[in-house]
Amino acid sequence: MQNYSLKQFISVIALCIGISMPVWSHHILGTPHYAYDEEYPQTPILTYSAEQGSYDVNMTCFPGKPQPGDTTSLHFYIKHHETGGAFSDPVTLTVFRDELVGDDPVVYGPIEGHLEEAMFKFFPQFIEEANYTVRLEYVVDGVPWILDLPMVAGEPGSPWTVIGISGGGLAVFLIVIRAIRIKRNRRALRDQRAARNAEAAA
Amino acid sequence: MRNLFGIPFPLIFFGVLTLIVIWSESSERRGLETHSPDVARGNYVDPVCHMEIGRVRSHDINGTEYYFCTEICEDLFIEDPDRYLENICIVCESEDVFTPLTGNGNFSTTWQDKRYDFCSESHRTAFLNDPGGHFLHTMWGIPNWLYYSSIGFILLISFGLFEWISENRPALKGANSQRINLMNVPKIRSLVRNPLTRFVARLFFVFFFVVVIFAGLFGSQISSNNIAPLLTWTLWWGGLIVVILYAGSLWCYVCPWDAISDWVEGFRFWGAKKKGLGLGLRVPKAFRTIWIAITLFVILTWLELGFGITMNPRATAWLALAILGAAFVSVFIFERKAFCRYACPVGRIIGIYSLFSPIEVRAQDPEVCRRCRTQSCYKGNAKGEACPTSLYIPAIKENTNCINCMECAKSCESDNVALNIRPWGTDHIMNHRVRVDEAFLALVLLVLAAFHGLTMTGLWREGLEKFQTNIGLGHTAAFSIAMFSLMFVPVVIYALLIGISYRLGVTTNHSYGQYFTRYAYALLPIALFYHLAHNSEHLLVEGQRVLALISDPFGWGWNLFGTAGQSFAPLVTLKTLWLIQVILVLVGHIYSLWAAKSVAHGMFGGSNATKSQLPILAAIVLFSFVSLWLLKQPMEMRSSSM
Numbered sequence: 001m002q003n004y005s006l007k008q009f010i011s012v013i014a015l016c017i018g019i020s021m022p023v024w025s026h027h028i029l030g031t032p033h034y035a036y037d038e039e040y041p042q043t044p045i046l047t048y049s050a051e052q053g054s055y056d057v058n059m060t061c062f063p064g065k066p067q068p069g070d071t072t073s074l075h076f077y078i079k080h081h082e083t084g085g086a087f088s089d090p091v092t093l094t095v096f097r098d099e100l101v102g103d104d105p106v107v108y109g110p111i112e113g114h115l116e117e118a119m120f121k122f123f124p125q126f127i128e129e130a131n132y133t134v135r136l137e138y139v140v141d142g143v144p145w146i147l148d149l150p151m152v153a154g155e156p157g158s159p160w161t162v163i164g165i166s167g168g169g170l171a172v173f174l175i176v177i178r179a180i181r182i183k184r185n186r187r188a189l190r191d192q193r194a195a196r197n198a199e200a201a202a
Numbered sequence: 203m204r205n206l207f208g209i210p211f212p213l214i215f216f217g218v219l220t221l222i223v224i225w226s227e228s229s230e231r232r233g234l235e236t237h238s239p240d241v242a243r244g245n246y247v248d249p250v251c252h253m254e255i256g257r258v259r260s261h262d263i264n265g266t267e268y269y270f271c272t273e274i275c276e277d278l279f280i281e282d283p284d285r286y287l288e289n290i291c292i293v294c295e296s297e298d299v300f301t302p303l304t305g306n307g308n309f310s311t312t313w314q315d316k317r318y319d320f321c322s323e324s325h326r327t328a329f330l331n332d333p334g335g336h337f338l339h340t341m342w343g344i345p346n347w348l349y350y351s352s353i354g355f356i357l358l359i360s361f362g363l364f365e366w367i368s369e370n371r372p373a374l375k376g377a378n379s380q381r382i383n384l385m386n387v388p389k390i391r392s393l394v395r396n397p398l399t400r401f402v403a404r405l406f407f408v409f410f411f412v413v414v415i416f417a418g419l420f421g422s423q424i425s426s427n428n429i430a431p432l433l434t435w436t437l438w439w440g441g442l443i444v445v446i447l448y449a450g451s452l453w454c455y456v457c458p459w460d461a462i463s464d465w466v467e468g469f470r471f472w473g474a475k476k477k478g479l480g481l482g483l484r485v486p487k488a489f490r491t492i493w494i495a496i497t498l499f500v501i502l503t504w505l506e507l508g509f510g511i512t513m514n515p516r517a518t519a520w521l522a523l524a525i526l527g528a529a530f531v532s533v534f535i536f537e538r539k540a541f542c543r544y545a546c547p548v549g550r551i552i553g554i555y556s557l558f559s560p561i562e563v564r565a566q567d568p569e570v571c572r573r574c575r576t577q578s579c580y581k582g583n584a585k586g587e588a589c590p591t592s593l594y595i596p597a598i599k600e601n602t603n604c605i606n607c608m609e610c611a612k613s614c615e616s617d618n619v620a621l622n623i624r625p626w627g628t629d630h631i632m633n634h635r636v637r638v639d640e641a642f643l644a645l646v647l648l649v650l651a652a653f654h655g656l657t658m659t660g661l662w663r664e665g666l667e668k669f670q671t672n673i674g675l676g677h678t679a680a681f682s683i684a685m686f687s688l689m690f691v692p693v694v695i696y697a698l699l700i701g702i703s704y705r706l707g708v709t710t711n712h713s714y715g716q717y718f719t720r721y722a723y724a725l726l727p728i729a730l731f732y733h734l735a736h737n738s739e740h741l742l743v744e745g746q747r748v749l750a751l752i753s754d755p756f757g758w759g760w761n762l763f764g765t766a767g768q769s770f771a772p773l774v775t776l777k778t779l780w781l782i783q784v785i786l787v788l789v790g791h792i793y794s795l796w797a798a799k800s801v802a803h804g805m806f807g808g809s810n811a812t813k814s815q816l817p818i819l820a821a822i823v824l825f826s827f828v829s830l831w832l833l834k835q836p837m838e839m840r841s842s843s844m
Binding site for chain 1: 321419420479480481519523527530531534535676678
């Protein structure tokens with residue numbers, strides 16, 4: 001068995017501590033910033049940042065690309081530009097499903113959220129494959145602020161589903177038309193035959 | 203002299219408009235050539251109204267030249283240049299933009315080689331989702347002098363000159379007898395009768411149809427980068443009215459919806475159909491009206507204006523496919539072209555506007571038809587199909603239901619089908635067949651054409667916002683209530699005026715319904731020419747964008763012809779556009795007066811005609827005033843995204 005010197009032992013420990021440093025750097029001022037990056041094998045988290053008045057707003061969503069039916073964790077970090085202090089009044093969250101035609105229906109909320117561990121937490125569920133708008137509302141010094149952020153569940157942009165359904169419907173329609181024509185031709189033949197037979201009998 | 207205002211008039215009119223454009227453009231350019239020749243080629247953005255401009259006026263401030271669409275913008279700019287030079291967020295127009303210079307943040311992006319700053323990340327994201335959609339520009343309406351002189355002209359011609367001229371010049375009615383049969387030209391006749399002619403023409407338009415569908419479904423969903431919205435809503439929909447004015451139902455000859463469904467059901471591309479694959483059922487009697495087409499047209503307008511499908515490539519493609527689906531289902535279930543005749547909103551609009559058009563398909567010699575035993579034009583034969591809209595050539599008295607397919611010209615054994623050129627508005631001055639559903643379509647066209655213009659004004663936007671706030675409903679509900687309420691107001695006014703007219707002409711045997719129906723047709727020229735005036739701004743100010751989009755039709759970053767990403771100046775300046783629009787409205791007004799007079803004389807004759815015509819005259823004047831008032835309003839256009 002090989003003996004290690006104290007110097008070697010300290011070096012190994014220092015190396016271990018050094019390697020662990022990036023873990024700390026995941027959290028800067030309490031804001032996660034995982035990204036869609038090969039270097040990070042975690043499930044991607046969607047992040048948005050915005051600046052409204054004297055506050056910076058950051059939203060994180062896990063999972064970043066929710067599938068229909070997924071319940072997500074939406075976290076909002078609202079910090080003052082200058083003081084860095086977290087916004088402490090309640091905020092309201094509403095989620096709308098974006099409709100091509102007609103009003104956007106509310107699918108979650110409005111729900112009031114309170115500051116919890118320097119952030120506001122919500123857990124909306126995106127049931128359908130669609131585009132959504134996440135609306136955060138809060139009041140600073142009597143001035144209401146509204147922040148709309150886009151969110152996507154599944155791949156609603158793909159037209160293939162509708163094309164497939166329409167194509168299938170069309171195929172069924174053509175089959176039904178063909179079946180009716182065949183039935184109609186048979187009936188005509190039968191009538192002709194019956195008429196001929198009646199003529200012959202007469 | 204009579205012929206001067208007959209058959210050649212449409213061409214003379216076109217020539218005069220062209221001369222006006224050349225004169226107006228050259229006079230605008232003349233002032234600039236000494237100033238800055240580069241502007242003639244350029245594409246500049248007016249800092250006041252944000253319109254893309256070319257050959258227009260400029261002003262120098264601190265060594266920098268700024269270019270303006272008209273003196274309205276130039277004067278506003280000179281008055282307060284700082285207001286228009288401030289860096290603002292293009293999404294919310296907030297002056298509170300954050301740039302590296304202010305040290306507050308950096309919400310900026312670059313688009314078409316220009317930097318844009320935003321107030322927040324969410325607005326930068328909103329901009330990047332649809333950059334073109336955020337270039338709202340204001341297009342100034344016609345100036346006061348043009349507006350008031352046009353009103354003066356309308357009053358003068360309506361209550362003075364026109365009455366005098368028409369009373370003393372009955373020759374105006376002689377237009378009915380003027381015809382030139384194009385089928386007498388051997389080359390045109392052989393071209394029309396050749397089955398391949400229509401196939402090639404249809405194929406050409408089917409190609410563009412497929413491009414629109416593909417671009418809409420699979421191309422970029424940023425409407426300014428996708429050719430589908432521009433090709434559909436600006437070039438096709440805008441150009442359709444021009445085609446009707448000069449060639450009637452020519453669109454139906456090449457219509458891709460009809461072509462594709464016809465090819466599939468008939469199982470052949472050209473030549474007469476032997477036996478189709480469909481059921482060939484007769485259309486139930488209750489559905490042999492155009493109420494379905496009217497309803498679809500209202501829904502189409504509701505979708506277009508209420509939900510902005512004109513700015514949505516995928517919605518545009520879905521709509522085109524939905525109409526194809528309807529044509530497809532109809533052709534497989536019903537005989538002939540039931541969809542074209544009763545349900546197609548586009549076809550029925552073309553049909554009723556075609557009463558005015560200078561093209562008609564008629565029997566050349568009714569005596570030949572009387573002797574005909576085969577009736578091939580109606581039943582079809584090996585050379586040509588049965589009339590798709592169930593018309594019997596010698597019985598055609600007006601253009602409404604003819605889709606100009608020219609199958610009758612192929613099937614007629616006696617070569618007795620004429621393709622006539624005639625004066626504008628010929629059907630209007632004849633005592634043509636009238637229908638209640640068509641009369642309502644005429645009113646709906648008048649109302650919705652005006653409503654279309656109204657929705658582009660700031661007044662509408664502000665009014666709708668107030669209405670929405672007051673009644674506490676969402677946008678869709680508020681828009682729908684406002685749209686349907688506004689649709690009814692002009693119809694009610696028209697009904698009241700017809701009531702007065704009915705009272706004044708009470709000595710005749712006509713019912714109120716007959717008054718209502720007959721006079722409604724007289725309003726069609728106003729609707730048609732206002733439609734043209736409105737669409738001319740889309741065609742002439744936005745249409746040139748197709749030059750950039752043909753290089754990258756799907757927004758995939760192609761540059762097929764080297765024009766991708768370039769911007770092109772509008773085809774005409776704003777001043778020229780104003781002149782064109784006002785001339786169109788005035789011409790439509792005169793034709794409506796003429797049509798109303800013909801209706802009145804056809805129904806009553808003598809002094810009763812003049813007396814009972816006065817209320818409808820008031821209606822025509824009122825609708826023309828509304829048309830001019832709409833043209834006077836500044837239009838809020840999102841043309842950069844179209």
